[in-house]
Amino acid sequence: MNNIKNVIEKLQVHSTQNQLPGNPINNEKPLEATEINQLLGHASILALSDEAEDKILAYEIITRIIEVRSGDDSKLLSSAEVIMSRLGNFPGRQLLRERFNFSGKKIPNFLKLECLSREIENSVFIDEESIQLTDFQYNFYSSLQEEKALSISAPTSAGKSFVLGLNLIKKLREKDSQCIVYIVPTRALIAEVSNRIRDSLRQYKLDDIVIRTAPLSISKERSQNGVVYVLTQERLMNYLNDAADEMPVITSLIVDEAHEIQKGKRGILLQSAIDYLLKKYPSTEILFASPLIKNPGYFFNIFNISDNGKFFTETISPVSQNIILASDVRGKTKEISFHLLSDGKKLSLGNRAVDFKFRGSKSIQKANLACEISKNGESVIIFANGPSDAESVAKEISETIKDYVPSLDIKLFIDFLKKEIHPEYPLIECLESGVGFHYGKMPSIVRSGIETLFKNDEIKFICCTSTLLQGVNLPAKHIIIENPRSGDSPMSRSDFLNLSGRAGRLLKEFHGNIWCIRPSTWDNNSYEGDKLQEISSAISTVMTDGGSLIQDLLSENIGSGKNIDEAEMAFSKLYQDYHYSENHSSIEAYRTDENSENLDKTISAISQMIVDLPSEIIEKNKGIRPDHLQRVYNFLLTTEHLEEYLLISPYTAGAKRKMENVIDVFIDCFEWELSQSYKNLISFLAYSWIWGKPLGELIGERVKFVRGRQPNKKPSTIIRDYLDVLDHDIRFKMVKYFSAYNDVLRLFLTHKGIDPEDIELEPYHIYLEFGSCEKKALNIMAMGLSRFSALHLSNVSDAIPEALDIDEYFNKIKVMDVRNLQMPSLCKQEILRMQGKSVRLAVANS
Structure with missing residues (x-):
C-alpha cells in the first residue's frame, strides 16, 4: 500500500510540475510505464468503491495520467472512459471525448455495457430528451421531487444550478399557480440567475412563465401559469411587506448560497426574511443550497423545520483543484519554491x-x-x-x-x-x-x-x-x-x-x-484544514457571549460602521423574538453556562424597551431598531407642518425639498451621522438618480467637481468612491430608511383618520433602488434589464408604446427589432439576451 501511495504522490508531483512557470532548477523524474499501468489498475478498482474518498482518488489518478501522457494512447483513453462512467462523471467523460476526439470503439463490449448501464441509472427524461446526471446531481434531483424541505451542501462546480433548472421546469409544468422565490445574496447575481432561468424555461417552451427581479406585485390571475421571483433578501422583505391578498401564495423558496446566513448584518437579515416568509406562508417548500458545509441540517433547526426534511453533503466534484504554494527563495529574487498541498501534506x-x-x-x-x-x-x-x-x-x-x-x-x-x-x-x-x-x-x-x-x-x-x-x-x-x-x-x-x-x-x-x-x-492559513466547515448563523455568533454587542449598542458604547449595522440588525431581531413570541425559546437557545449571566443582562435590556408601534411595522423593518421607528412616529405626532414631510412625485416642484426634510428625520431619528457637505452630496445624487439622470453624466459632474478642489486626485478613485456612495448610502441605506418611513407615515395617517391611499405616498425606496421614478423604466427593469437599457428604451421615441403592465412590456420587448435602435451595442446585446439570442457585441451592433 505504501508503494502505491508513493506512486500516486509521484504522479501528483509530475502532473503539477508540467504547469509551473519558469525553468526547473533540478531534474524532474517522469513516470515509468510500469507505474502508469499500476496506477490505471488501482484507479479502475477505486472507481467501483462506494466511498467518496476512493472515487475522488480514482478521478485524480486517471485525469493526471491523461494530462502527463497527453492522451496519446487508445488503451489509456479507453480506461479513462470506463473509469469516468463508473464514477458517474459524465461531464468529465464528455471533456475526454471532445478533447481527444475519442469514440470508444476499442472498448470491450462487456465494459461498453457497464458504461451504458451507468448512463441509464443516472438519466432523467424531460419530454423525450435523456439527460445524464452525475451521482450527486441524480440524488439532488430525486430528492427535490420527494422532499418538502431539503438542504444540500456540495462543491462549487458540482452542477447544482443545472439541476435547479430541471426542477423548475418540472414544477412549473406539473402544477398551476406556482410562485417560486429564488433568493440570491447580492444584486450582482440577479441578472445572471434570472437569465439562466429564462433560458431554461425558453428551452422547454415555457415562455409564458413570468420572471420578476423587482419586488413588484402580480395578480393571482396573471400568475396562474407560474411566476419566478429572483430577489435579494432586501427585495424579498419589500415583497413580503407589500404582499396583498390578491397576490399569489409563495409555493417554493430556493435559498442559494445559504451559508451567507453566517455573515454579519446581511446574514441576520436573510434569516429574518426567511422567518417572515415561513410565518406568512407556512406550507412553502424550501431548499437550502450551500458549498461544502459540514452541517446542512442546521437550517432545519434555526427555522424549526421538523417534518419531511432531508439533508446531505456531497464532497465529490466533477472538476478538482491543485493547491500550489509559491514561496520566496532566500537570496534568489528570481527563483520561486513550489509545493503541492495534498491531503494536508506538502x-x-x-x-x-x-x-x-x-x-x-x-x-x-x-x-x-x-x-x-x-x-x-x-x-x-x-x-x-x-x-x-x-x-x-x-x-x-x-x-x-x-x-x-x-x-x-x-x-x-x-x-x-x-x-x-x-x-x-x-x-x-x-x-x-x-x-x-x-x-x-x-x-x-x-x-x-x-x-x-x-x-x-x-x-x-x-x-x-x-x-x-x-x-x-x-x-x-x-x-x-x-x-x-x-x-x-x-x-x-x-x-x-x-x-x-x-x-x-x-x-x-x-x-x-x-x-x-x-x-x-498569511494572517490565516485558510489554504489548509478540513474540506467541510461547520457554520452557525450570524445572530448566533453575536449571541455567543450573551449579547455584549447589543448591550454596547443600547448603552451607546459602540462605534460607527460595520459593527453598529450588525448590532442594530441583531437587536431588531432579538426584540421581536422577545416581545412577539409566546415564549422565549429562540432566545434561550443561545444560553450556555459561560454566557448565562450576560444573556440575562441582554434580555433585561430588551424587556425594558417598550415600543407602541404595531408588531407588523417592526416585523416589516427588521433592519432598523424598533425604538428608532418609534422616534419617527413621535416626530410625526409633534410636527406642526406635516405637509412638508409628505413625499411627492420627484417631478413635482418642491419634491427635492421634501425629500431633504425626510432625510433630516433620518439623521435625527435613526442617528445617521452626516456632515452637511455629505448630506448635500447624497441628497443631490439621490434626487438626480431617481430622476433617471444617466450615470455617466453624474460621474462626469462629480469628477469635474472634485478635481476643481483636489486637482491631483485620480479619476479612478473619484469614480470608485462615488459608486460606493451610490451603492451603500443611496441604494441600500436610504432604500431601507424610506421604506420604513412610509410604513410609519401610513400608520400615523390612519391613526389621524386619513386614508393613505388618498394621499398616494410615493415609493421612494423603489425609485432609489432602481434609479428611476418613471413607470415605463421601472417596468422594464422589473423584467431584469439594467437601468442603462431601461433608460435608453424609455428615451427612444416609439421604441416601446405605452403599455399597461410589466408583462405587456415584456411581450413587446420579446419581438422588438433592436438593430435600428439608437442605443449602445451593450444594451442591444442585453435585450437580445432576454429574447433568447446570445450574440457577441459585434453581432448586436450590426
Whole structure:
C-alpha cells in the first residue's frame, strides 16, 4: 500500500510540475510505464468503491495520467472512459471525448455495457430528451421531487444550478399557480440567475412563465401559469411587506448560497426574511443550497423545520483543484519554491527560475506570475482584497502585456464605457490590453459585460474581489491568491474553499490551479484544514457571549460602521423574538453556562424597551431598531407642518425639498451621522438618480467637481468612491430608511383618520433602488434589464408604446427589432439576451 501511495504522490508531483512557470532548477523524474499501468489498475478498482474518498482518488489518478501522457494512447483513453462512467462523471467523460476526439470503439463490449448501464441509472427524461446526471446531481434531483424541505451542501462546480433548472421546469409544468422565490445574496447575481432561468424555461417552451427581479406585485390571475421571483433578501422583505391578498401564495423558496446566513448584518437579515416568509406562508417548500458545509441540517433547526426534511453533503466534484504554494527563495529574487498541498501534506515541486523578480510590489509580482502561468492562453483570476487592489493589479498586468490586439467586441465595450461611464474610467485602459476587473459596486451591465468577455475568451485576465464568494459564475483555469481577506477580516477556511472551487472550468479542464503566494505570511492559513466547515448563523455568533454587542449598542458604547449595522440588525431581531413570541425559546437557545449571566443582562435590556408601534411595522423593518421607528412616529405626532414631510412625485416642484426634510428625520431619528457637505452630496445624487439622470453624466459632474478642489486626485478613485456612495448610502441605506418611513407615515395617517391611499405616498425606496421614478423604466427593469437599457428604451421615441403592465412590456420587448435602435451595442446585446439570442457585441451592433 505504501508503494502505491508513493506512486500516486509521484504522479501528483509530475502532473503539477508540467504547469509551473519558469525553468526547473533540478531534474524532474517522469513516470515509468510500469507505474502508469499500476496506477490505471488501482484507479479502475477505486472507481467501483462506494466511498467518496476512493472515487475522488480514482478521478485524480486517471485525469493526471491523461494530462502527463497527453492522451496519446487508445488503451489509456479507453480506461479513462470506463473509469469516468463508473464514477458517474459524465461531464468529465464528455471533456475526454471532445478533447481527444475519442469514440470508444476499442472498448470491450462487456465494459461498453457497464458504461451504458451507468448512463441509464443516472438519466432523467424531460419530454423525450435523456439527460445524464452525475451521482450527486441524480440524488439532488430525486430528492427535490420527494422532499418538502431539503438542504444540500456540495462543491462549487458540482452542477447544482443545472439541476435547479430541471426542477423548475418540472414544477412549473406539473402544477398551476406556482410562485417560486429564488433568493440570491447580492444584486450582482440577479441578472445572471434570472437569465439562466429564462433560458431554461425558453428551452422547454415555457415562455409564458413570468420572471420578476423587482419586488413588484402580480395578480393571482396573471400568475396562474407560474411566476419566478429572483430577489435579494432586501427585495424579498419589500415583497413580503407589500404582499396583498390578491397576490399569489409563495409555493417554493430556493435559498442559494445559504451559508451567507453566517455573515454579519446581511446574514441576520436573510434569516429574518426567511422567518417572515415561513410565518406568512407556512406550507412553502424550501431548499437550502450551500458549498461544502459540514452541517446542512442546521437550517432545519434555526427555522424549526421538523417534518419531511432531508439533508446531505456531497464532497465529490466533477472538476478538482491543485493547491500550489509559491514561496520566496532566500537570496534568489528570481527563483520561486513550489509545493503541492495534498491531503494536508506538502509535496515539493522543486524550485523554478523565472524571468521576473519575486520581490517588491505585490501587484507587480501577481501581474508577472499571472502572465507566466497563462502562456498557453489559459484564463486567470487574480483575487483582490478590495476594489482599489483589483484595479491596481489589473493595471499592472495590462502594462506587462505588449502584443494584445483588442477585438471588435472589446472596442465596442470600451466605447460604451467612454460614453456611459467616463472617458477616464480605468477599466478602459486595462481592456485595451485584454485585462478586466470585477467587483460588486460596479454597474451591473458593466460587471456582466466583463463576465461575458471573460467566458468568451476575449480577455484572459480578470481581477476580482469577494463577489466571487457570493455565487458569481466565473470559473477559470488559474486563481492567484495572496493573504486573502473577506471584508475587513482574514479569509475563513470556508470562504477559501468556496473561492478555490472556481478554479477549473467544467467541460474545459480536469483540474484547476490555485496559486497561494507566500502562504507563510498569511494572517490565516485558510489554504489548509478540513474540506467541510461547520457554520452557525450570524445572530448566533453575536449571541455567543450573551449579547455584549447589543448591550454596547443600547448603552451607546459602540462605534460607527460595520459593527453598529450588525448590532442594530441583531437587536431588531432579538426584540421581536422577545416581545412577539409566546415564549422565549429562540432566545434561550443561545444560553450556555459561560454566557448565562450576560444573556440575562441582554434580555433585561430588551424587556425594558417598550415600543407602541404595531408588531407588523417592526416585523416589516427588521433592519432598523424598533425604538428608532418609534422616534419617527413621535416626530410625526409633534410636527406642526406635516405637509412638508409628505413625499411627492420627484417631478413635482418642491419634491427635492421634501425629500431633504425626510432625510433630516433620518439623521435625527435613526442617528445617521452626516456632515452637511455629505448630506448635500447624497441628497443631490439621490434626487438626480431617481430622476433617471444617466450615470455617466453624474460621474462626469462629480469628477469635474472634485478635481476643481483636489486637482491631483485620480479619476479612478473619484469614480470608485462615488459608486460606493451610490451603492451603500443611496441604494441600500436610504432604500431601507424610506421604506420604513412610509410604513410609519401610513400608520400615523390612519391613526389621524386619513386614508393613505388618498394621499398616494410615493415609493421612494423603489425609485432609489432602481434609479428611476418613471413607470415605463421601472417596468422594464422589473423584467431584469439594467437601468442603462431601461433608460435608453424609455428615451427612444416609439421604441416601446405605452403599455399597461410589466408583462405587456415584456411581450413587446420579446419581438422588438433592436438593430435600428439608437442605443449602445451593450444594451442591444442585453435585450437580445432576454429574447433568447446570445450574440457577441459585434453581432448586436450590426
